[in-house]
Amino acid sequence: MDKGKSIGIGLMGLGVVGGGVAKVLADKAEILAGQAGIPLVLKRVLVRELGKQRPVSLKLGCLVTESGEIINDPEIDIVVEVMGGEYPAAEYIREALIRGKHVVTANKEVMAKQGLELLTLAEEHGVELRYEASVGGGIPLIAPFQQDLIANNILAIHAIINGTTNYILTQMAQGGLDFSAALEQAQELGYAEADPSNDVEGMDAAYKLAILATLAFRIQVKPEDVYCEGISRLKACDFRYAHELGYVIKLLAIAKGSDSSIEVRVHPTFIPENIMLAKVDGVYNAVQVEGDLMGKVIFYGEGAGTSPTSSAVVADIMAVAQNIRRGATSSPRLQLGEVKTIKSMLDIETRYYLRLNVADQSGVLAQISKALGDCDISISSVIQKEADPMAKTAELVIMTHPARERAVQQALEEVGQLPVVKEISNFVRVEV
Ligand code: NAP
Ligand code: HSE
Numbered sequence: 462m463d464k465g466k467s468i469g470i471g472l473m474g475l476g477v478v479g480g481g482v483a484k485v486l487a488d489k490a491e492i493l494a495g496q497a498g499i500p501l502v503l504k505r506v507l508v509r510e511l512g513k514q515r516p517v518s519l520k521l522g523c524l525v526t527e528s529g530e531i532i533n534d535p536e537i538d539i540v541v542e543v544m545g546g547e548y549p550a551a552e553y554i555r556e557a558l559i560r561g562k563h564v565v566t567a568n569k570e571v572m573a574k575q576g577l578e579l580l581t582l583a584e585e586h587g588v589e590l591r592y593e594a595s596v597g598g599g600i601p602l603i604a605p606f607q608q609d610l611i612a613n614n615i616l617a618i619h620a621i622i623n624g625t626t627n628y629i630l631t632q633m634a635q636g637g638l639d640f641s642a643a644l645e646q647a648q649e650l651g652y653a654e655a656d657p658s659n660d661v662e663g664m665d666a667a668y669k670l671a672i673l674a675t676l677a678f679r680i681q682v683k684p685e686d687v688y689c690e691g692i693s694r695l696k697a698c699d700f701r702y703a704h705e706l707g708y709v710i711k712l713l714a715i716a717k718g719s720d721s722s723i724e725v726r727v728h729p730t731f732i733p734e735n736i737m738l739a740k741v742d743g744v745y746n747a748v749q750v751e752g753d754l755m756g757k758v759i760f761y762g763e764g765a766g767t768s769p770t771s772s773a774v775v776a777d778i779m780a781v782a783q784n785i786r787r788g789a790t791s792s793p794r795l796q797l798g799e800v801k802t803i804k805s806m807l808d809i810e811t812r813y814y815l816r817l818n819v820a821d822q823s824g825v826l827a828q829i830s831k832a833l834g835d836c837d838i839s840i841s842s843v844i845q846k847e848a849d850p851m852a853k854t855a856e857l858v859i860m861t862h863p864a865r866e867r868a869v870q871q872a873l874e875e876v877g878q879l880p881v882v883k884e885i886s887n888f889v890r891v892e893v
Contacts, residue, residue, distance in 0.1 A: 467500040468782045471531035473507040474544035477651045478567050480516035481771030497782040505531050528553050532560055539781050542566040551575050558582045565777040567594035573668035573684045580795055591777035596669040597746050599769025600762040606676040613752025615677040618716040622669045624744035624765035625653040625660035626692050626712040631742040634700045652744050652765045662691035663727040670714040674725050678718050679798035682725055688806045690728035699887055702858050703731055709739045724804040731814050731891040807867040812891035814860055818884040821848050821855040825881045836872035838864045854883055
């Protein structure tokens with residue numbers, strides 16, 4: 462097909478997401494051409510290994526292993542990067558933009574670490590860089606932040622934005638699975654990244670939160686600004702106690718803004734079981750955004766996997782294609798606002814769940830509550846659980862009233878030194 466009579470696409474990556482994108486472009490070619498007003502033609506696909514079995518059948522010669530065959534191809538208008546990882550993906554995106562190609566990416570790591578530079582580069586070269594699939598899989602989030610929510614001062618984001626960990630936490634809470642069995646299932650279903658440590662340790666959610674917080678608060682939030690704690694410290698008993706106390710445990714990505722600072726953090730969180738976020742289970746994601754005008758809005762849907770993610774990638778391709786056909790370049794601009802500081806984690810204030818293994822003898826509770834009280838931490842409830850008569854120990858579960866993290870860390874250090882305290886087994890932040 463002649464250049465100008467079709468839009469050429471170069472796909473970089475043919476894995477979980479790339480395979481889905483190639484399939485949608487083939488299966489829905491006619492509908493997409495109708496809606497874009499011009500056919501979309503998949504010209505070339507970059508992979509590492511030519512011999513691998515692929516989920517879609519492609520034209521002979523379509524698969525390539527050299528990025529230059531896409532970046533330098535004059536018939537390719539849109540480069541779709543779905544390889545993953547920071548390098549070489551970021552370099553390929555940069556080269557494509559410089560060569561005047563529009564770019565669509567699902568790569569949260571690149572967008573979190575280098576997004577602002579790349580968006581500026583795209584603007585300088587009069588091309589678009591879209592990244593809807595980088596956060597929340599099939600859930601529209603980037604476009605709403607760029608457009609529909611723009612009149613609001615964003616006050617807070619509370620988000621479940623990692624499908625793998627939400628799937629694992631759900632299986633542990635409801636299915637009684639242990640951590641490794643639940644992770645294995647998540648990998649089989651294509652939710653987890655090849656290296657699941659980014660999911661499990663919270664980095665994947667931190668990248669996504671950095672992208673959302675940058676859009677929401679109009680300041681550059683880098684991944685290293687986000688306090689990040691994964692789910693591997695949670696034990697089966699934490700889920701039981703949470704349930705008894707009327708909570709569920711979610712890996713929550715939280716961003717809160719004030720006039721002068723923002724806090725950005727990802728960590729396991731107790732949330733009341735009757736709120737909407739508590740009902741977001743399995744691979745589903747949900748992002749609750751609170752704005753000064755709109756109040757609370759929740760975006761909910763499938764946050765990972767082939768089809769939902771392809772939906773977002775193809776939507777971006779379509780938006781670019783429509784703009785190319787109209788002769789317009791309308792990459793949404795990201796205008797940064799006033800500088801704000803990132804709040805230290807020690808200055809956040811929230812409630813805490815503490816689980817301690819203690820000597821099962823009189824006076825223990827008094828010693829612990831004194832240590833907490835000395836640091837100005839007020840207890841809201843205490844339950845003594847699962848005494849072990851052989852070891853003469855008991856498990857204490859304590860919920861606090863709101864307290865400063867700095868005070869809680871100091872108190873835990875002092876509590877840990879009490880001879881009657883065998884172990885501080887866990888502490889989890891609570892959001893209401
Ligand atoms: P994946 O299944 O591992 O696929 C990666 C693809 O990229 C493979 O086809 C691989 O080629 C190719 N590739 C990787 N490095 C390459 C290199 N250096 N040169 C050439 N080809 C290379 O990954 P994925 O799950 O589709 O994820 C892709 C991107 O989408 C990532 O940025 C991810 O964070 C993002 N994302 C994923 C999901 C999801 O549900 N999986 C959801 C939202 C966003 P071979 O096939 O030859 O190995
Ligand atoms: N591994 C990611 C998740 C894929 O589990 O949410 C979507 O970005």
